[in-house]
Amino acid sequence: MDKFANMQAFALVGQTESFAEAARRLNLANSVVSKRIKDLEGYLGTQLLVRTTRKVTLTEAGYTYMEFVRKTLDELEEVEASLLYQTENPVGTIRISLPLSFGMQYLGAALSSYMEKYPDVNVKAYLSDRRVDLIEDGFDVALRLGALEDSSLVAKKLAHSRLVLCASPEYLQKYGRPQAPLDLREHNCLSYLNLAEGKAWPFMVDGKMIWQPISGRFASDNGDLLFQSAIEGSGLVLLPIFIVGEAVERGELEILLQDYERDDFNLYAVYQHTRHLSIKVRTLIDHLHSYFKDALTCALL
Amino acid sequence: MDKFANMQAFALVGQTESFAEAARRLNLANSVVSKRIKDLEGYLGTQLLVRTTRKVTLTEAGYTYMEFVRKTLDELEEVEASLLYQTENPVGTIRISLPLSFGMQYLGAALSSYMEKYPDVNVKAYLSDRRVDLIEDGFDVALRLGALEDSSLVAKKLAHSRLVLCASPEYLQKYGRPQAPLDLREHNCLSYLNLAEGKAWPFMVDGKMIWQPISGRFASDNGDLLFQSAIEGSGLVLLPIFIVGEAVERGELEILLQDYERDDFNLYAVYQHTRHLSIKVRTLIDHLHSYFKDALTCALL
DNA sequence: CAACATAATTCTAAAATATGGAATAATATA
DNA sequence: TATATTATTCCATATTTTAGAATTATGTTG
Structure with missing residues (x-):
């Protein structure tokens, strides 16, 4: 028994005071409307309508039920x-997880323009370099830098960036300049704690990616701290270009092993694969996509 | 698509955060619950639940919808x-139609005791000797005296009474005493306007009912007025025993042609035949039935 | 870390249900 | 009284729903 269909039929019969008219409006056979009301009455154990072949009237129970049915159907329509x-x-509200340094530097502007464009969406941005569990932690989207692990999530590439190896001129003068990944064994590598890159760094050698084991005396889960440390001349760092770019331009850091750079260091939007992707998420991703494509190519490159 | 079944499944899945648990509680196969949610999402064009094989979470749209669904299902349960x-x-409220004189004389007590027994029922009693249209005029029950015309209504016999022919001793002395129905042709018959009895009176002759045409100079639609008239000696009346009884006992009227009395003069409760007779009507009829059986046999007889 | 248990989904045949249309009975109108 | 419309019932057909096995996914445990 489709209770909703029956209620709808009942509402129409009550309103038009006619089974035939209700059937016409529903594009159904009279017999169907008749049966629906009968089922409903049987289910409720109460007569809802008094009918002769010429007149249909609500009983008291029918009147009570009709009030409820009308209200419910109206609300249902409204909610749908x-x-x-x-x-x-x-x-x-859209909950988004962002890499820490990247988020601090770029997401303010990107998200402001998004919120300006969609005034009814609030944004909660959680900055962390932890790889959060989208489902577990209730995020709609996460932005991630670098290569992605396999998962059931969908990743959309928003922008290309570079992961560059750097050191200060002072450090290089003191300890020498590495010519190939293997040379890193001889250097103090400032490593990043949250990622695989904490123990080995990726390089492209003859079109293949190799992981060069590293060691060093300082490690942190904060890229900027490593960055500061490198400027002070304490070692080599492997950081996104958007962190070190300005320092490089100022001559405070030099880029090393550029020919061995991995080429798949991208900014990704990661989200659940769903049949019906929520419009919030879709618009945000579209927005970020065009934002980074148009505005930030230079900065990230 | 049974929207209510789907909403119910959705409510349970949201509550238990598990398709399997919801299926168990509904005594359905998992696949059915799965399909119901899928149908609902397809119909609404929105993802309602985010699921992995281990976790089920509401989306924002799902949360909105869930609030509505829970409220609606609760209300539905309450209304049902x-x-x-x-x-x-x-x-x-029960609307009842009563014969005028009879109602004035007996129904006060009968209905008071009913209302005392069922404090949540209000009674609207409309006194009239008109044969009202139950459906058209919105009556739950009508009490009727005498024989019933055929109709789609149900008639329950509440009590037996007598329709008696009377005249005052003075009148009989002056105009003679009828010995058979045919003799009425010679008499002034005070006729009742609302019924068939206005133009001919029924009598039993050899086990068969005959209608004896009558004529007279005074007619009314009010039995009591005819009654008063008869006491004054203005003619013959055919009235229920409960109207004339006391006057007969006091010697103010005499009963005539008692051997020709019709034997089917009953008090009936008349009501719509419905699959689910409302409890108001059922209890009222039961009450009146026992009331007239217990208390009024003598008075009506 | 591999084996295991449980979960959600998809697929399909079988069961259950809904449907339209003809026949019937009832009741207004002219 | 004849006519037209109505609500209901019945029944063959069409549609939908169901359960269960297979599949894929994901925690847990020894």
């Missing part, structure tokens, strides 16, 4: 419409 | 329960 609206016009 | 309650505990 609002859900539909929400699938077309982004509304609500 | 209240309808059920109404079928077990009479509640509401």
